[in-house]
Amino acid sequence: MGAFEAVILTIITASTPLLLAAIGELVTERSGVLNLGVEGMMIMGAVCGFAAAYTSQSAMLGVAAGLIAGVGMSLLFAFLTQTLMTSQVATGLSLTLLGLGLSGLIGEAFTGLPGIKLAALDIPFLSDIPFIGPILFGHDILVYASLAITAGAAYVLFRTRLGLIITAVGGNHHSAHALGYNVIRVRYGCIAFGGGCSGLAGAYLSLAYTPQWIENMSSGRGWIALALVVFSTWLPGRVLIGAYLFGAVWIMGLYVQALGVAIPAQLLSSLPYLVTIVALIIISGNKTLTKVNTPACIGQPFAPER
Amino acid sequence: MMLILEKRSEQSRAMTFLSPILAIGLTVVIGGFIFAGLGLDPFKALYIYFIEPMTSLWSIEELVVKAAPLILIGAGLAICYTANVWNIGAEGQLTIGALFGSAIPVYFTAWQSPLTLVLMLVLGAIGGALFGAIPALLKNRFGANEILTSLMLVYVAQLLLDWLVRGHWRDPKGFNFPQSVPFEGWQLLPLLGEGRVHMGAILAVIAVFILWVMMSRSLRGFEIRVIGSSPRAGAFAGFSQKRVVLFCFMLSGGLAGLAGICEVAGPSGQLQPTISPGYGFTAIIVAFLGRLNPIGVLFAGVLLAISYLGGEAAQVELGISDKTAQVFQGMLLFFILACDTLIHYRIKFAPGRGAAGAA
Structure with missing residues (x-):
């Protein structure tokens, strides 16, 4: 395997969890809900995914467990913010705090155990083509799932009636309600979708990226995914580009270190966070770019008049 | 059955105080179930967790040691959240405060005078405030999301700390351990009494008092309140939202920085790669539990300190993970957020799903 090929493969692995979490959050935010609990849902997906895979010795069951954990956490958030009308910012924060704590507790028994790695799909002939084979056809199912979900989300949001309803609910929930759409139910659905995607992102971390359980292994990826949604100005295609750019930044540090460049390891480790800040500055400074697609109702609770 | 929220004509004052108590009760009950699920006697476990930390002088002192940083940071965050300014990076401001303050003992190891300590504390607060100013300025100038x-x-901040204690700031006589020189004499906070309680506890109480006066008696407090509840109304009154954002971030950052230097000049006595068990994040809970009120934060800080101490006790006596604390x-x-719904709404149960409810 050539060095260039290896670089591309690692960029794909580093980008996939970011893409999964970000596309889920994008759909949630399109419906007018800001869920700051991505990090908490992701880490719960990671720990539950690992635990289920280790116990059952099946990586696919682990993926399913991660998905369920993410959805479960997001429904907690949905119940509080949609039914009890709590503050979305505060509730999202508490979801992250709870997820980090709960995952530590669940994961304690699994620390240091050998993980189950999600196997790559082996497509006859295609996977064997030199260079193109490994890069295009040599990945595990979640890599393809992340791309399919992104394409599917773009299709649903821009080409279907459901997408129009979601956008309407996020753009003006009072009008959507007046038109007869059940704002709360649409938002429940979008929140659960976001949770499922974050759960898959977590499962990817503990089953494919580094197949083991390490406490706090999401290390801020959930927050970076949130920033990616802002960076993408709520467009799925840009989320894809952004996730791969950030994935590249994430692993750049490893390669620079391997080349023996005398830069402190900590500086390289802090690059993804610094780049996130810079990206937020650039994109937020451009008012026309952000204003167009920002869901107007984002973060506002909706109380139907009864 | 369907859950229906009915808006109260005015906020329930009683619920403002009852909600945290209800939330604590729910947490204890669910906690009991978790302990039972772990195969423990829930009553014994809850006793060890919540009551035992308050039964001996040693543990009460330890409680004060842990409550002090939580109160310092939580009081600042309470002001921020009142203004609708979302500083959730107090942990980083704490770290930078600790670094700024520690520069004195690291670079002037032999300097011993009361001024040493004063300068360390001032630098700690300045470091935290400056670091807190970064997200505020980015929000004001570019509209970048401060959360x-x-x-x-x-x-x-944590990676910067890690780099310093493993590199330039490592104790040359420390056998290559990743830690700074041990602080001595006037580089340490004076202890109150025989135990581990240090002056940071007094600083926390003073800070709470000053913030309470500011919020309830000063124009600045009024400005923060108005901007928080209605930025438009604030603008008509001539209040600047940008100024409030910067003020809140620098105030809470400064207090977090002070808490940081108090940790290293107090319980730890030197810089280490980790200086706080997540005080900056737990303080978010302290601020909400304390009703975003400095006096409330005082009580909430003590309560959250119990959860840290109870977690340690449960680890030793019951052999369960200290993660239970988190x-x-x-x-x-x-639970606090859920119970706070009761401040604005009455909960009613309606039988079945009425025709009016269907979309």
Whole structure:
């Protein structure tokens, strides 16, 4: 395997969890809900995914467990913010705090155990083509799932009636309600979708990226995914580009270190966070770019008049 | 059955105070179930967790040691959240405060005078305030979301600390351990009494008092309140939202920085790669549990300190993970937010799903 090929493969692995979490959050935010609990849902997906895979010795069951954990956490958030009308910012924060704590507790028994790695799909002939084979056809199912979900989300949001309803609910929930759409139910659905995607992102971390359980292994990826949604100005295609750019930044540090460049390891480790800040500055400074697609109702609770 | 929320004509004052108590009760009950699920006697476990930390002088002192940083940071965050300014990077501001203050003992190891300590504390507060100013300025100048930037800076601060204690600031006589020189004499906070309680506790109480006066008696407090509840009304009154954002971030950052230097000049006595068990994040819960009121924060800080101490006690006596502390803290915030709904709404149950409810 050539060095260039290896670089591309690692960029794909580093980008996939970011893409999964970000596309889920994008759909949630399109419906007018800001869920700051991505990090908490992701880490719960990671720990539950690992635990289920280790116990059952099946990586696919682990993926399913991660998905369920993410959805479960997001429904907690949905119940509080949609039914009890709590503050979305505060509730999202508490979801992250709870997820980090709960995952530590669940994961304690699994620390240091050998993980189950999600196997790559082996497509006859295609996977064997030199260079193109490994890069295009040599990945595990979640890599393809992340791309399919992104394409599917773009299709649903821009080409279907459901997408129009979601956008309407996020753009003006009072009008959507007046038109007869059940704002709360649409938002429940979008929140659960976001949770499922974050759960898959977590499962990817503990089953494919580094197949083991390490406490706090999401290390801020959930927050970076949130920033990616802002960076993408709520467009799925840009989320894809952004996730791969950030994935590249994430692993750049490893390669620079391997080349023996005398830069402190900590500086390289802090690059993804610094780049996130810079990206937020650039994109937020451009008012026309952000204003167009920002869901107007984002973060506002909706109380139907009864 | 369907749950229906009916808006109260005015906020329930009683619920403002009852909600945290209800939330604590729910947390304890669910906690009991978790302990039972772990195969423990729930009553014994809850006793060890919540009551035992208050039964001996040693543990009460330890409680004060842990409550002090939580109160310092929580009081500042309470002001921020009142203004609708979301600083969630207090952990990073704490770290930078600790670094700024520690520069004195690291670079002037032999300097011993009361002024040493004063300068360390002042530098700690300045460091935290400056680091807190970054997300505020980015928000004011570029409109960058302060939640995300302040959180990203936590990771940056912790990596900076890690780099310093493993590199330039490592104790040359420390056998290559990643830690700074041990602080001595006037580089340490004076102890109150025989135990581990240090002056940081007094600083916390003073800070609470000053912030309470500011919020309830001063124009600045009024400005923060108005901007928080209605930025438009604030603009008509001539209040600047940008000024409030910067003020709140620098105030809470400064207090977090002070808490940081108090940790290293107090319980730890030197810089280490990790200086806080997540005080900056737990303080978010303290602020909410304390009703975003400095006096309330005082009580909430003590309560959250119990959860830290109870977690340690449960680890030693019951052999369960100290992670339970974090779970309890997370649950507590969840329940507070849920119970706070009762301040604005009455909960009613309607039978079945009425025709009017269907979309």
